[in-house]
Amino acid sequence: MSPKARLAEASKARTAKGAAARKRGPVKKTASAGKAPRPAKAVVAAPSTLHEFMTRALMMELEAAQRYTEFADAMETHNNLEVAALFRKMAGIEGKHAEQIMAEMGWTAVPGPRPGIVFWEGFEAPETTPGDEVHYLMQPYHALELALANERRAERFFGELARATTTAAVRKAARELQAEEREHVELIRAWMKKVPKPEADWANDPDPPVYTD
Amino acid sequence: MNEVATRAPLTAQSYKSNYKPIWCPGCGDYTVLSSVTKALAMVQVPPEDVVVVSGIGCSSRIPAYTTCYGFHGVHGRALAAATGLKVARPDLTVIVAGGDGDGYSIGGNHFLHACRRNVDLTYIVMDNHVYGMTKGQPSPTTEPDWDSKLSPGGTGVRSFHPLVIALASGANFVARAFSGDPNGTAAIIAQAIRHPGFSFVEVLSPCVTFRPDQREWKQMAHPAPVTPTDDPARAARRIMTDDGFNIGVLYAGDRKPYATIPGKPKATVADLEAEFEQ
Numbered sequence: 001m002s003p004k005a006r007l008a009e010a011s012k013a014r015t016a017k018g019a020a021a022r023k024r025g026p027v028k029k030t031a032s033a034g035k036a037p038r039p040a041k042a043v044v045a046a047p048s049t050l051h052e053f054m055t056r057a058l059m060m061e062l063e064a065a066q067r068y069t070e071f072a073d074a075m076e077t078h079n080n081l082e083v084a085a086l087f088r089k090m091a092g093i094e095g096k097h098a099e100q101i102m103a104e105m106g107w108t109a110v111p112g113p114r115p116g117i118v119f120w121e122g123f124e125a126p127e128t129t130p131g132d133e134v135h136y137l138m139q140p141y142h143a144l145e146l147a148l149a150n151e152r153r154a155e156r157f158f159g160e161l162a163r164a165t166t167t168a169a170v171r172k173a174a175r176e177l178q179a180e181e182r183e184h185v186e187l188i189r190a191w192m193k194k195v196p197k198p199e200a201d202w203a204n205d206p207d208p209p210v211y212t213d
Numbered sequence: 214m215n216e217v218a219t220r221a222p223l224t225a226q227s228y229k230s231n232y233k234p235i236w237c238p239g240c241g242d243y244t245v246l247s248s249v250t251k252a253l254a255m256v257q258v259p260p261e262d263v264v265v266v267s268g269i270g271c272s273s274r275i276p277a278y279t280t281c282y283g284f285h286g287v288h289g290r291a292l293a294a295a296t297g298l299k300v301a302r303p304d305l306t307v308i309v310a311g312g313d314g315d316g317y318s319i320g321g322n323h324f325l326h327a328c329r330r331n332v333d334l335t336y337i338v339m340d341n342h343v344y345g346m347t348k349g350q351p352s353p354t355t356e357p358d359w360d361s362k363l364s365p366g367g368t369g370v371r372s373f374h375p376l377v378i379a380l381a382s383g384a385n386f387v388a389r390a391f392s393g394d395p396n397g398t399a400a401i402i403a404q405a406i407r408h409p410g411f412s413f414v415e416v417l418s419p420c421v422t423f424r425p426d427q428r429e430w431k432q433m434a435h436p437a438p439v440t441p442t443d444d445p446a447r448a449a450r451r452i453m454t455d456d457g458f459n460i461g462v463l464y465a466g467d468r469k470p471y472a473t474i475p476g477k478p479k480a481t482v483a484d485l486e487a488e489f490e491q
Contacts, residue, residue, distance in 0.1 A: 066247070070243050070247070071238065073233045073234070074233075074234070074236070074238040074239075074243070076233070077233055077234070078237075080238075119397070120396075123391070123393050123394035123395075123396075123397065124393070124394070124396075130431060131239065131240075131241065131244045131393065132239045132240075132241065132421050132427075132428050132431070133239065134238040134239045135239065136238045138238075209237070209348070209422055
């Protein structure tokens with residue numbers, strides 16, 4: 001079970017248990033729990049030039065690297081060194097992809113009118129793990145699950161762009177990057193076979209930080 | 214040509230210190246930190262001209278994680294310290310940061326009067342609807358029916374509505390952001406820094422440890438389908454009737470900021486010392 005699903009289940013169980021124990025009737029849904037999911041979409045046009053397209057591809061790699069680095073730092077701070085090392089490795093891989101794009105395009109600095117800022121069709125780039133999908137006790141298998149989801153989203157993203165663009169050069173580059181992402185998906189799948197699957201009770205902490213259960 | 218014009222463009226990395234945050238993995242504050250550094254890079258104000266002032270709480274650790282000057286102040290008093298600083302040094306860019314407990318409860322009175330005074334500050338509140346640092350007590354923005362060991366059956370107390378209170382108290386810029394949208398949050402913070410007067414940015418920043426249910430926020434947050442207004446009545450209606458997950462600049466007023474008088478202070482430090490010795 002993923003860290004996210006595990007936590008959602010634990011939260012649900014905790015709420016139900018607390019309500020039953022106190023016999024105060026059913027717990028009302030909170031403001032957040034009662035809302036229907038709503039997609040966060042901004043309209044982003046398909047890039048019309050190779051420069052624009054490669055800028056997006058570069059930012060995707062840089063943002064993914066930055067998030068993996070944040071996760072690695074967080075895991076180190078919380079003494080989950082095995083997962084920290086894995087996230088650090090992922091950050092390195094994404095950083096190398098960014099360097100490759102820079103070299104291919106002959107760029108010496110991140111281009112764009114606002115370097116470092118690109119708006120995506122969701123809140124974040126397709127290859128970036130949402131910041132809340134980690135857990136301090138997560139295991140390497142979980143980290144690889146997150147990486148696999150990122151690579152699959154990236155593959156889908158480039159495929160959709162290749163279909164949407166009207167520029168031949170962009171289509172060709174998008175197809176190449178889609179093929180690379182597909183390779184990454186396979187590499188991560190192979191990697192996951194070498195890593196033990198977590199036990200069901202992987203998130204059990206004999207000294208938990210939570211005082212509310 | 215001045216020094217700023219000749220130096221290399223500042224990037225988000227220019228504003229990040231070498232201290233590693235000790236927030237829980239998954240905490241929304243990581244991405245708020247990233248948004249603040251990106252916003253400063255967008256504004257291109259040198260780190261030595263920026264001061265980040267905070268109060269107490271998980272999010273109030275943020276000054277240490279930047280290369281800007283920082284002041285980690287007394288609980289709830291970040292706005293008071295920042296107001297004094299900005300009035301004394303109007304040349305500095307002053308960013309105030311903290312959480313919902315620090316800003317709306319312990320510092321609630323300072324919040325009202327900082328909005329009213331309209332000093333040129335940017336106030337970023339990382340709102341997770343809970344006191345995380347002290348292990349999960351309900352805060353002013355906690356839903357009345359949030360059930361926990363420390364609030365069995367919920368507090369039954371109506372939640373504080375920070376945006377409408379800021380607007381009614383005179384804040385000149387009111388926005389809501391979401392930590393799961395780091396680039397959007399960076400753009401809003403940059404706009405807040407540039408806007409004259411008191412700019413208030415409420416960032417929904419989930420606490421994954423004590424409010425794991427807040428992971429759902431990323432499905433609920435959405436861009437505000439409106440353009441910013443300078444009409445407080447329209448903004449009030451907009452804020453009071455939305456679903457609490459409308460992301461964007463909701464009000465951008467044109468009220469004149471509190472005027473500070475540039476120039477040398479009338480009293481020297483020695484004069485002040487002498488006054489205390491009397």
